[in-house]
Amino acid sequence: MKSKSVPLLLVLILLFSVPVSADETSSTSCEIHGESTEDRVGCLDSDGDGWSDPDVNWNISMGADAFPNNASEHSDLDGDGIGDVADEDMDGDLSPDEVDVWPEDSGIWSDTDGDGYADQGSHAKSDNCPFTYGKSRYRLKGCSDIDGDFTPDIYDSDADGDGISNQQEIAASTGTILYDPYNADITPLDFDKDTIPDDLDPDDDNDDWPDDVEIDRGSDKFNKEETPFNLYFNSNTGFFYSGGLSGDSFSSEYDAESIEISLSALSEIVFEELVIPFLLVPIYFAIFFARRGEYKKCLAEIEAAKSLKQLIELESKVNLMVKEKKIKVYHGLVLRNALEENESKYKSLKRFSYEEE
Numbered sequence: 001m002k003s004k005s006v007p008l009l010l011v012l013i014l015l016f017s018v019p020v021s022a023d024e025t026s027s028t029s030c031e032i033h034g035e036s037t038e039d040r041v042g043c044l045d046s047d048g049d050g051w052s053d054p055d056v057n058w059n060i061s062m063g064a065d066a067f068p069n070n071a072s073e074h075s076d077l078d079g080d081g082i083g084d085v086a087d088e089d090m091d092g093d094l095s096p097d098e099v100d101v102w103p104e105d106s107g108i109w110s111d112t113d114g115d116g117y118a119d120q121g122s123h124a125k126s127d128n129c130p131f132t133y134g135k136s137r138y139r140l141k142g143c144s145d146i147d148g149d150f151t152p153d154i155y156d157s158d159a160d161g162d163g164i165s166n167q168q169e170i171a172a173s174t175g176t177i178l179y180d181p182y183n184a185d186i187t188p189l190d191f192d193k194d195t196i197p198d199d200l201d202p203d204d205d206n207d208d209w210p211d212d213v214e215i216d217r218g219s220d221k222f223n224k225e226e227t228p229f230n231l232y233f234n235s236n237t238g239f240f241y242s243g244g245l246s247g248d249s250f251s252s253e254y255d256a257e258s259i260e261i262s263l264s265a266l267s268e269i270v271f272e273e274l275v276i277p278f279l280l281v282p283i284y285f286a287i288f289f290a291r292r293g294e295y296k297k298c299l300a301e302i303e304a305a306k307s308l309k310q311l312i313e314l315e316s317k318v319n320l321m322v323k324e325k326k327i328k329v330y331h332g333l334v335l336r337n338a339l340e341e342n343e344s345k346y347k348s349l350k351r352f353s354y355e356e357e
Contacts (some may be wrong), residue, residue, distance in 0.1 A: 030055070031056065039064060040052045046065075046070075047071040049074055051063075051064065051068075054068065060076075068227035072086075073085050078092030087217065090103055093151040097188075108125055109351065125141075134152065159309075163187075172200055179197075191205060204221050205220075210254070215228070217264050229262055229264060238262020238265065239252055240259065240263055241260075298321065299338060302342060307335055
């Protein structure tokens with residue numbers, strides 16, 4: 001029997017130790033007990049509206065009924081003697097409740113842009129941009145916040161929230177493409193998602209190889225799996241040597257400060273230093289023979305000239321051809337000598353005049 005009485009005792013202790021709410025104990029402050037239920041429980045409520053009558057322990061400012069004999073009223077927010085239910089301006093801010101956005105706050109009453117922040121200043125809910133809709137909360141309240149991060153656009157480094165900063169978007173804009181830092185639908189491409197637009201990103205695929213090197217070597221700058229080292233034979237064909245013989249001296253990661261030893265680098269040297277000059281040889285010959293042809297043609301015209309007027313015209317032609325690099329400079333000198341000889345011949349013999357055709 002003794003062992004069974006212990007649990008029963010514990011149950012009784014638990015039952016009587018259950019905490020009582022503040023509302024239930026508030027009746028102890030009542031001068032006269034009654035049936036109030038709202039501000040206090042169990043105190044005198046003359047009009048039966050649930051709000052207790054004021055007494056020495058509980059006044060109107062504490063929540064007692066401001067109209068203890070009027071069941072339709074219990075509060076008078078602005079203290080004008082008119083109950084809030086009947087009062088057309090319950091907060092006394094001279095703005096009727098029907099148009100007052102905050103009818104219970106006398107410090108604010110209008111919201112022109114409808115963003116939840118008041119037009120009136122010097123208040124916790126005052127709008128820093130009263131004529132612009134916005135939901136910003138930090139630094140400025142009620143100002144434009146396109147990306148909804150509560151930071152006003154004017155202070156937001158990425159106003160449209162597209163992952164590209166305002167400055168980067170402006171920098172990536174060109175004469176034909178204008179990116180708008182306040183419009184997430186007009187955003188620069190960012191292939192590797194590193195927040196740097198491709199037009200400004202020195203490494204678009206984020207493979208550590210600079211784009212200009214990849215373009216020069218023929219690898220895809222938008223493919224992280226493709227680098228100049230694996231362009232040939234589907235395997236790694238190069239490395240960077242930083243000096244020494246330790247394991248860290250050799251690496252397949254791009255390093256501009258180290259020596260590159262690779263098939264890609266060798267191919268570049270061969271192509272640029274040997275192949276291209278070799279391919280230019282025919283062009284050099286073509287230019288050479290074209291100039292030589294112009295030279296011979298002009299020399300023949302000088303020798304065939306029959307008047308000083310023709311020689312003077314040919315002299316102007318020679319000067320122009322030298323200037324436009326249609327003939328070599330030394331060809332020009334030879335032609336000028338020929339012109340001078342013929343001019344001297346005509347002057348000494350006086351066989352032709354300047355006007356003769």
